[in-house]
Amino acid sequence: MRFMDTLNIFLKPNSSGNATALTTLCPIMNRVVDGESSVDITRERCLRLPIHEESPLAKVPNTYLARLFILDNVFYESLPGGDSVFNFSEITSIFSDKARLGALPQKDQLKSKYLVFSSNFHGDLDAYLRGMWDKWSYDDNGQQRDVRYIWENCVAFDGVTDSSSFISYMKRCQLNSALFFNGSTDDSLQEQLKALYLKQEFSKFAAANQGKSAADLQEAYKAFIDQVQPSNLSGPSWVPGQCEP
Amino acid sequence: MTQNLDLTDIQGNIVKAYGSFGFFKARYLFLRVDNGDKGRDFVARITSKVTSAERWSKSSAPSVTTNMAFTYSGLEALELPTASLIGFPEDFVMGMSKRKVILGDDGPSDPEHWDKIWQEESVHIWISINGKSIEDVEERYQWVSKQIDATGGVSLLKGHRGEDAFGNPSDDLPYQDASILYDENGMPSSKEHFGYTDGIGDPVFEGQTNNEKRVIGRGKLTSEGEWVPLATGEFILGHLDEAMEYPHTAPRPDLLSNNATYMVYRKLHQNVGTFNKFLDEQSKVFPGGKELLAAKFSGRWRDNGAPLVHTPDEASKADWDKKFAAADVPTQKKMLTDFTYNEDIEGAKCPVSAHIRRINPRGSLEYGVKGAFNTPGALVDRRRILRRGLPYGKAKDQTSDDGNHGIIFMVLNADINRQFEFVQQQWINYANDFKLGNDKDVLLGNHSAKCPGKVVFEVEPGSGKPPHFVKNIPRLVETRGGDYFFIPSITALKMIAGGIIDPT
Numbered sequence: 001m002r003f004m005d006t007l008n009i010f011l012k013p014n015s016s017g018n019a020t021a022l023t024t025l026c027p028i029m030n031r032v033v034d035g036e037s038s039v040d041i042t043r044e045r046c047l048r049l050p051i052h053e054e055s056p057l058a059k060v061p062n063t064y065l066a067r068l069f070i071l072d073n074v075f076y077e078s079l080p081g082g083d084s085v086f087n088f089s090e091i092t093s094i095f096s097d098k099a100r101l102g103a104l105p106q107k108d109q110l111k112s113k114y115l116v117f118s119s120n121f122h123g124d125l126d127a128y129l130r131g132m133w134d135k136w137s138y139d140d141n142g143q144q145r146d147v148r149y150i151w152e153n154c155v156a157f158d159g160v161t162d163s164s165s166f167i168s169y170m171k172r173c174q175l176n177s178a179l180f181f182n183g184s185t186d187d188s189l190q191e192q193l194k195a196l197y198l199k200q201e202f203s204k205f206a207a208a209n210q211g212k213s214a215a216d217l218q219e220a221y222k223a224f225i226d227q228v229q230p231s232n233l234s235g236p237s238w239v240p241g242q243c244e245p
Numbered sequence: 246m247t248q249n250l251d252l253t254d255i256q257g258n259i260v261k262a263y264g265s266f267g268f269f270k271a272r273y274l275f276l277r278v279d280n281g282d283k284g285r286d287f288v289a290r291i292t293s294k295v296t297s298a299e300r301w302s303k304s305s306a307p308s309v310t311t312n313m314a315f316t317y318s319g320l321e322a323l324e325l326p327t328a329s330l331i332g333f334p335e336d337f338v339m340g341m342s343k344r345k346v347i348l349g350d351d352g353p354s355d356p357e358h359w360d361k362i363w364q365e366e367s368v369h370i371w372i373s374i375n376g377k378s379i380e381d382v383e384e385r386y387q388w389v390s391k392q393i394d395a396t397g398g399v400s401l402l403k404g405h406r407g408e409d410a411f412g413n414p415s416d417d418l419p420y421q422d423a424s425i426l427y428d429e430n431g432m433p434s435s436k437e438h439f440g441y442t443d444g445i446g447d448p449v450f451e452g453q454t455n456n457e458k459r460v461i462g463r464g465k466l467t468s469e470g471e472w473v474p475l476a477t478g479e480f481i482l483g484h485l486d487e488a489m490e491y492p493h494t495a496p497r498p499d500l501l502s503n504n505a506t507y508m509v510y511r512k513l514h515q516n517v518g519t520f521n522k523f524l525d526e527q528s529k530v531f532p533g534g535k536e537l538l539a540a541k542f543s544g545r546w547r548d549n550g551a552p553l554v555h556t557p558d559e560a561s562k563a564d565w566d567k568k569f570a571a572a573d574v575p576t577q578k579k580m581l582t583d584f585t586y587n588e589d590i591e592g593a594k595c596p597v598s599a600h601i602r603r604i605n606p607r608g609s610l611e612y613g614v615k616g617a618f619n620t621p622g623a624l625v626d627r628r629r630i631l632r633r634g635l636p637y638g639k640a641k642d643q644t645s646d647d648g649n650h651g652i653i654f655m656v657l658n659a660d661i662n663r664q665f666e667f668v669q670q671q672w673i674n675y676a677n678d679f680k681l682g683n684d685k686d687v688l689l690g691n692h693s694a695k696c697p698g699k700v701v702f703e704v705e706p707g708s709g710k711p712p713h714f715v716k717n718i719p720r721l722v723e724t725r726g727g728d729y730f731f732i733p734s735i736t737a738l739k740m741i742a743g744g745i746i747d748p749t
Contacts (some may be wrong), residue, residue, distance in 0.1 A: 203699075203714075206714060207699055210530065210711065210713065
């Protein structure tokens with residue numbers, strides 16, 4: 001890795017060119033209403049989010065890839081049996097069982113469960129979070145849901161009333177992504193979707209027109225360009241969330 | 246050091262492709278076990294005639310062979326101990342029809358369209374009779390029928406599609422017959438219904454042969470570019486595999502699984518009319534002509550199996566043919582298998598999508614980066630499959646798909662999921678490993694009308710020539726039935742028959 005790349009991990013921890021990584025851990029209220037916990041309600045709302053083109057994340061501008069899940073607890077990796085000190089005490093046996101077990105690391109537990117949101121997107125964080133507040137919407141059996149429906153059971157989310165309070169809430173919950181790897185280019189989503197569309201259409205064009213004379217091919221190519229409009233990002237293209245041609 | 250296998254303990258069909266020993270006719274029987282005790286008695290009787298892998302001399306070769314295998318429910322019906330049954334792998338326990346999503350058996354290949362015999366979950370035993378003549382097969386079949394009658398604990402299952410003895414179509418035949426195809430002069434050929442020469446590049450594993458020449462192009466590639474036999478454990482349980490481990494698919498006890506293997510039985514109908522029409526239509530727009538186009542689909546020329554990588558055009562093919570005609574048989578075999586894709590990484594000669602390159606990329610997954618893996622074939626050596634089987638039926642009308650003709654395709658491997666299912670899912674019906682997106686194998690892919698397939702024939706970079714696209718590929722092969730079977734050793738057959746398997 002080049003020196004500047006290494007340095008950037010520390011200077012700009014959540015960026016890779018024009019791509020940004022966001023990870024937030026929002027604590028969920030430890031509350032039960034009518035026999036249902038806030039965690040279970042939030043989990044079910046996440047699981048029932050529509051996917052692909054219907055996903056609310058397809059409406060949030062510039063989302064490359066995002067996921068929501070509940071972090072129930074930290075992962076427990078069993079007793080550190082290979083620890084050299086532990087083995088040493090096994091051999092000498094001069095300590096009581098209680099003392100030896102007491103010397104093991106304590107098992108960590110989370111105090112609450114967390115709603116984890118992780119997203120890779122194009123552009124800057126404030127603009128992206130504003131897009132989440134403004135554009136996140138989906139139909140839930142006839143009811144329109146906005147972004148609050150997923151987050152409303154999180155601790156202190158009741159203080160969120162507008163886009164700027166949403167932005168500062170999410171930033172308070174943000175973790176740095178020090179080793180961010182962006183799986184695509186860092187172009188805007190519109191440009192990436194247009195590129196995917198053009199690639200698919202061009203391979204169809206190549207297959208459909210093989211063997212034609214230079215003049216006919218040029219004619220067909222002109223028609224193809226008129227149809228696909230390569231420089232028109234809002235013209236024919238894939239839509240966000242689309243997974244098949 | 247070369248491994249010595251217990252050839253008298255291993256069933257013969259694992260080590261030998263009977264077709265290449267002059268056994269041109271086969272009959273496959275499927276039975277249900279109705280009663281454990283009587284079923285085991287039946288297994289004992291058949292075991293007395295099961296053919297081992299013992300080497301044959303001219304005088305010791307039999308005129309007919311018999312082999313036997315079981316589905317998971319068959320082993321249950323024969324009352325194997327629970328401690329043994331729970332050791333079988335998930336793929337084998339589920340059986341082939343329930344693996345349809347992995348295998349791409351959809352549309353016309355969906356199990357709901359399979360032969361009637363596969364519509365019930367009662368196929369327990371597979372018996373294969375291979376004979377030098379149909380009379381030999383018939384005689385052994387009559388003997389098996391007698392054992393069925395004598396024991397009374399098993400039923401021969403009907404429900405194969407085909408033609409009866411009078412040539413009338415039937416969907417309720419009591420067995421599946423198969424046979425090599427004969428040329429227009431009535432001479433035996435190694436062709437299948439699309440006209441390709443079949444059964445050339447089967448893998449070779451340690452202990453199978455003492456003939457080093459047979460390993461060339463069929464074993465595994467070393468870093469030095471030499472061919473050596475694959476580890477026995479890729480094909481036979483109880484032996485070390487390419488990961489230097491004993492296969493994880495072996496049930497307990499060792500005596501049940503040692504020298505056994507798993508078999509995939511697939512009846513594949515060939516849409517001969519569609520294939521011929523497709524080939525004719527596509528060759529009109531393909532500059533190299535019809536036979537080169539057919540060769541580009543498979544990676545070998547149809548007439549004699551010449552590998553495209555050595556015969557990329559008419560001129561080189563003509564030279565190769567001359568040498569081939571003048572060569573002795575061992576040299577001919579070497580000419581058919583001795584090649585890699587190292588000089589053709591781009592696929593300009595043999596397309597990356599060609600059938601034989603997909604199922605055995607021969608080190609080309611290093612993409613020309615020497616030393617990318619421990620050995621050039623590291624990604625291939627764990628995905629090899631032994632192919633057995635013969636064509637069935639006759640394609641009487643070359644312009645029609647109707648009728649019953651295709652291939653009884655049998656795969657032998659130690660791990661159905663890691664080997665056969667992987668090849669089928671990733672290399673036949675998908676091509677990400679070959680950097681070809683979701684293009685499918687032209688001949689075997691599950692192409693659909695909704696999303697018609699395409700493949701690309703690459704050209705030499707910098708040649709100024711355009712690549713060639715083959716588009717709107719129809720489904721050329723349809724699955725008509727099959728299942729997953731366990732082929733035990735002869736020792737294990739005796740133990741199953743005796744009800745004396747002790748997994749403790």
